[in-house]
Amino acid sequence: MPELPEVETIVRGLRRTVVGRRILRVRLGKTDFMDDPAAIEMNLPGRRIEGIERYGKFMVVRLSETNGDKKAPGLLVHLGMTGRLAPVVTERPQEKHTHACFQLDDGRDLRYTDPRRFGRMAFLAEVALAEALAPLGAEPLEVSAEEFHKRLRERRARIKALLLDQHVLRGVGNIYADESLWRAKIHPKRLGARLNRKEASALRRALQEILRRAIALHGSSISDFVDAEGLPGDYQRRHRAYGREGKPCARCKTQIRRIIVAGRSSYFCPRCQRAPRGRSETRRGKRGV
DNA sequence: CGTTGAACCTGTTTGC
DNA sequence: TGCAAACAGGTTCAAC
Numbered sequence: 183m184p185e186l187p188e189v190e191t192i193v194r195g196l197r198r199t200v201v202g203r204r205i206l207r208v209r210l211g212k213t214d215f216m217d218d219p220a221a222i223e224m225n226l227p228g229r230r231i232e233g234i235e236r237y238g239k240f241m242v243v244r245l246s247e248t249n250g251d252k253k254a255p256g257l258l259v260h261l262g263m264t265g266r267l268a269p270v271v272t273e274r275p276q277e278k279h280t281h282a283c284f285q286l287d288d289g290r291d292l293r294y295t296d297p298r299r300f301g302r303m304a305f306l307a308e309v310a311l312a313e314a315l316a317p318l319g320a321e322p323l324e325v326s327a328e329e330f331h332k333r334l335r336e337r338r339a340r341i342k343a344l345l346l347d348q349h350v351l352r353g354v355g356n357i358y359a360d361e362s363l364w365r366a367k368i369h370p371k372r373l374g375a376r377l378n379r380k381e382a383s384a385l386r387r388a389l390q391e392i393l394r395r396a397i398a399l400h401g402s403s404i405s406d407f408v409d410a411e412g413l414p415g416d417y418q419r420r421h422r423a424y425g426r427e428g429k430p431c432a433r434c435k436t437q438i439r440r441i442i443v444a445g446r447s448s449y450f451c452p453r454c455q456r457a458p459r460g461r462s463e464t465r466r467g468k469r470g471v
Numbered sequence: 472c473g474t475t476g477a478a479c480c481t482g483t484t485t486g487c
Numbered sequence: 488t489g490c491a492a493a494c495a496g497g498t499t500c501a502a503c
Contacts, residue, residue, distance in 0.1 A: 185496060215479090239497080263497055264481080279481085298480045300497055339473060348498085355496055404496065424496095445475065447494080 184239060184261040186322065186353030187396035191415060192267060193236045196243075196292075199269050204230045204287040205245075211281040215262070215296070217304035225252065225305050226284060237315045238352025241267070254308035262300030268293060318352040322389055325351065331382040334374040341377065341385075342370035343444035354389070357402055357424045360449050362389035364423035369455040370441075370448040376458075395420065423449040 184192070205226045213219035230246040243257040259267060269290045276283065282294035282303060294303065306314060320329060333350050334341070344350050345359040354362075363370055365388035368381060377385065396402060401415035404425070418425075422432045427440040431451035440449050 188496075260497080263495065296480095297482065298495090298497095300479070302498090337472090343473085346497090357496060402496080442475095445477095446497095 184263075184265065184401075185355035185358050186236075186239065187358070187393055187417065188401035188415065189236055189239050189241060189261065189353070190397050191401045192261075193234050193241055196234045196241075196267070196269070200286065200290075200292055201231050201233055203290075203292075204228070205284045205292075206287055207285040209283040209285070211279075211283075212299060213281065215281070215299040215301055215303065217302070217306075221305045222257070222282070222303065225255065226257070229255070236353075238318050238321070238348055239355070240315065240318075240352075242311060242315075252307045254311075256306060256308075256311050258302070258304045258306055258311060258314055259294070260302040262296060262298065262302065264298045265294065265296040265301035318348055319350040320352065322351050322353055323393055325386070327383050327386055330386045331377075331379060334377055334382055336375075338373060338375055340370065340443060341368060341372045341374040342446070342448055344374040345389075346444055346446065353393075356446050356448075357404075357421070358389065358392055358396065360424045361392050361422060363455065364450060365392060367454045367456075369457050370443040370450055372458050423451065425449065 205228070208223050208226050210219055210223060216222060226245070228248055232244040232246055235242045235244065239260060241259045243259065245255045245257065247253065247255065261267065269286070269292050272285060272289055272291050276293070277295050279297045280293050280295045281299065284292040286292060304314070320333065334344060337344055337350065339347070341363065342359055345354050345362070346356065360370070362385060366381065366385040368377065368385055396415075396417040399416040399420070400413065402418040402421065403414035403416070404418055423438055426438040426449055428437050430436065431438055431454060434451065434453050436451055436453040438449050439452050440447055442448065
């Protein structure tokens with residue numbers, strides 16, 4: 183469900199609705215996806231939510247210090263595929279798959295639900311938070327053209343794999359990778375390092391425009407994604423490649439195809455997005471010397 | 472290094 | 488209708 187635009191949507195909603203609130207009490211359900219559930223239960227009550235930040239697909243709920251024990255502590259949250267984090271009135275019955283319920287001081291709970299439990303949750307102090315986020319790559323909306331191109335040239339994987347690799351860029355997932363490749367007319371199997379400056383530049387621009395637009399429309403709601411206020415996103419109606427197998431390309435009417443690249447379904451237009459030629463980009467490299 | 476496939480877990484959709 | 492297979496917005500790890 184959640185890629186950068188969806189996480190950004192949630193973060194913005196939470197900033198408006200829960201920052202400043204104090205956590206009174208914690209109730210946990212299944213905890214197998216949490217780093218240290220006991221630490222969450224023990225450390226959150228009594229702390230105030232100071233702010234919420236996004237790093238790629240991660241959210242950091244900044245918490246107040248208590249008696250100087252933990253320095254600049256925060257709750258690190260990743261929504262995985264099906265995670266949701268939203269405030270609801272305490273009276274509301276718990277939805278199925280609610281694994282964390284943080285009772286706030288204003289009659290609401292901040293609840294985390296996640297059927298598949300691919301998400302992640304951890305209470306961490308300043309240093310541990312920084313360590314957890316350090317391996318992440320560049321923020322797609324901030325990366326310069328030069329750095330973007332450089333990061334692609336440093337690696338020898340396919341462009342689709344690079345876009346999905348959170349160590350290269352943070353926050354891009356399967357939908358926005360395919361959408362940006364379609365827009366930039368680049369085949370997902372191309373080697374990232376072989377994109378020329380113009381192509382890299384076009385891809386960065388496509389990615390940024392798509393992400394900005396998706397954020398403006400509150401993300402893509404494919405099954406049941408809803409923001410902090412329970413509203414679905416609208417960007418799924420703008421999808422030009424993702425999930426459109428067999429449907430006509432919006433540019434040339436050729437049927438969109440689905441192939442597996444980097445282990446993920448990849449949708450593309452076989453006419454607009456030319457396949458890499460020769461063996462060089464599909465196999466090992468040049469023939470034996 | 473890079474790729475592939477499997478694993479983690481549950482729910483929904485598709486196909487026979 | 489029923490059941491099984493395929494698939495899902497993500498990440499990680501073993502094996503090649």
